Amino acid sequence: MFKSVLIKDYMATNLTTFTPEMEISEAIQYLNTHKISGAPVVDERGNLAGILSEKDCLKVALQSTYYEDWVGGEVSEYMTANVETVADTASVVDIADKFLKFSFKRYPVINEEGDLVGQISRSDILRAMGQLW
DSSP states (O other): OOOBBGGTTTTBBBOOOOOOOSHHHHHHHHHHHHHSSEEEOOTTTSSSEEEEEHHHHHHHHHHHHHSSOOOOOOOGTTSSSSOOOTTTTBBHHHHHHHHHHHHOEEEEEEEETOOEEEEEHHHHHHHHHHHOO
């Protein structure tokens, strides 16, 4: 039954995104204020350039502690550039398996043209399974 259920039916489509040029302090403040754990980073054309996670932001905290002063910079200096993506036609079961095998909390979702169309998280998969049972 789950095999036919696609993640595009459960993914988040109203995404928060950052730009590579954005100040890292602004991005961290946004994550904290909105209680989200990360967001895709897109270039001026909307192409996926990376992803900024809480883990990436911890690099800023460690460097600031080491230098005993705020270490700023741009999102591009801290984001993960080599991003694992998933297709919008992937099944809920396939992505649940992927979440079990890897430590990622979310995956950017792309369509056949390679455009960023959403994001799928562990909680989205759990919600999907809960609705299907």
